[in-house]
Amino acid sequence: MAPRMAKPLQEFALIRRLKSQFARPTPDLVQGIGDDAAVVETTVPIWWHFTTDLLAEGIHFDLKSAAPRSIGYRAAIANLSDLAAMGATPRHLLISLAIPKQVRQSQIYDFYRGLREACRPYGVALIGGDTSASKTGLFLSITLIGTTTKRRALFRHGAKVGDLIYVSGTLGDSLAGLRLLINGKTSRSSETTRSQLSPFHRQFLIRRHLHPTARIAEGQWLNTGRLASAAIDLSDGLSGDLRHICEESGVGAEVEIDHLPLSLACRAYAKARGVSPVQLAITGGEDYELLFTAPPRFRHTLEQQARARGYRITRIGTIRPKKFGIQMTTEGRTQPLPQTSYEHFRS
C-alpha cells in the first residue's frame, strides 16, 4: 500500500519550465499558470470559442512509432483546425497530461516543443492545465480558446440547398502518409511500394501526416468576408464530416468525385499500392483541410479572392435537399457516399 503521489515534486519543476518557455504575456491575460484558475479579460463585445480534443495512447498515437514532438504538434493542430473551421483567432491553451512512469522527462519536453511549434505562428499562450501520473498509458486533453467578433462565426448549420461545396488543399494525403509510416515498419509489401514511389512523394505524404497545417487564415478570411454559409474541418474524413454539415443544416449533398483535389503524391501512392485515390480522399481523416459551403452568387468573388491570397480551394459539389441524401457522382452515375469513420492508427 505505497502511497501514490498524484503531484510528484518533479511536476512543479515541469510547470516552472513550461511557464518560462510557453506561457507568454498577452494583453488580455490577467493570470496565467500558477493560480487556481487562469484569468482572461474581455473589454469589448466578443464571441469566445472553446474546443477540446482528447488523445489516448494506443488509440490516437503509438509512443513506439511516433515521436513525442509530432504527437504534441498534431494534438495542437487538431484543436487549431477546429477553431479554423469557426473562423476564429486562437488565443489561449490549457492542457491535461497523464504521464506513465516509463515516459522520460525528455519525451515530455519534446511533446511540449511540438505543441509550442504548432501554436507559435498564432501567438497562442499556454495559460493552464493539470498533470498527473498515469498507471497505464499517456493521455492528453487540450482545450483551446479563441475569439471572433460578435455575431461573426462559421457554423455547421448554415448550408442551404443550391450552395456550392468547397474544400481547401488536397485530400487523402494524411492517410497515405500514415500507411507509409506503418508499412515502412512492418510488411514486406512496403518494399514494393517504396520502390515505386519517389522519395519526394513519400516525404510529402509523411509530412502531411506528421506535420499538417491548420487553415486558420483561410477560416478567418471566409468568416470576416461572410463568404461561407457553413464550415467544418476535415478531421474524420470527407465522408463523415460532410455528413455533419448535412445533419446540422438539414440538407443533402452531391459530391462530384472527379473534382476531388488530389495531390500528385497521393495519386502516385494510390497507383503504387493499387488502391483508389478517391477512396483515400473520401475516408482519409486528419487532413485538417476546411470543408465549407457558399451561396452560388459568391462563386466568382470566392475563387478570385482565394487565388489572389494564394489559398487553394476546390469546388467539389452542391448542397441538395435533405431527401436527396448524401450522394457521389462520377461519370454520370450517382451512388451513396460510403459511410465511414476514420481509422486513426492501426495496431
Added chain:
Amino acid sequence: MAPRMAKPLQEFALIRRLKSQFARPTPDLVQGIGDDAAVVETTVPIWWHFTTDLLAEGIHFDLKSAAPRSIGYRAAIANLSDLAAMGATPRHLLISLAIPKQVRQSQIYDFYRGLREACRPYGVALIGGDTSASKTGLFLSITLIGTTTKRRALFRHGAKVGDLIYVSGTLGDSLAGLRLLINGKTSRSSETTRSQLSPFHRQFLIRRHLHPTARIAEGQWLNTGRLASAAIDLSDGLSGDLRHICEESGVGAEVEIDHLPLSLACRAYAKARGVSPVQLAITGGEDYELLFTAPPRFRHTLEQQARARGYRITRIGTIRPKKFGIQMTTEGRTQPLPQTSYEHFRS
C-alpha cells in the same frame, strides 16, 4: 491489424443523450455541443476564469471500489472548488473522456449523473468536449469556465505580512473518510475502528470524502466584499496549499495548531485509530475548503458577516515575513509545518 475506431458510433448516441440531459441554454451561449467549437458571447467587460483537472484511473480513483457517480461528482467539485477560490461564478463545462471497453455504458451515464448533480446548483452547462476509446484505463479531464466582474478576483499572491489566515469548514474529514472506505474493504483492524466509531460519525466522514462541497458562495462573498487578500482551495491539503499562497505572495506563515477546525467525527476517528487528528488536518487533501488571508482590520466584519450568513470560518494563524518560513505553533513551541503531498487513493 483491426482498425481502431476513435469515434465509435455509440459515441454519437452518448453525445445526443448528454446534450438533451446536461446541455442547457444559457443567455450567453451561442453554440453548445454539436459544432467544431462551443461559442459564448460576452457583451460587458468581464474576467473569464479557466481551470482544468485531470483524473486518471488507478491514481485518482479506482473503478473497483468507487461508484462512477461519485467519481463524476468529485471531478466536478475539484473544478468548482478552484473557481470558488477565485471568487468566480461557474458557468460552462467541457469534458474529455477516454473510455476502456470493459466500462459499461450505464457506468458512463452514472458518471455524468454525478457530474450533473455537482453542477446543477450553479446552473453550469455542458457546452462541449471529446470522447474516445481507451486501450488502458479510464481518463477524464474537465475544463470549467467561470466569470467575475472585471478587476475583482481572489488570487494566491495577495497575502501581506500581518494578515490573518482563515479556513472554511473543517479539515481532515475527507482523508479520514477515504481511510474508512479503504479499510472497510481490506484489513482486520478496521473492525476495531468501526466498533469504536459511531455509525453517524462514520457516515459523516465517508460522505465528506465522497460528496464534498465546493465553497462557491463563500468565495463570491469574500471576493465581492474585497474581504480576502489571497485565497486557495484545499485540494492538496493545508500544508501544501498554504505553501502555494506563501510562495506566490512572497511571505511566510505561522499556523496555530490548536486552532485548526476539526469535526467531532474526525476527532472520534483519530481517537479510534490512535492517530493524530492534527496530522489528518494538515496533510489530508480533497477537503475542498477555502484557505484565505485577510487584513487584521477586516477581522470583525469578516467574522460577523460569516456568522450572519451561516458560513463556518476559523482563524488558524498569521502571515509572517518570508524569512520566518512556514511554521506551526502549539503550546508555545514552534516547528516547521511538515511538507507533504496528498495521497489520493492507495492501492
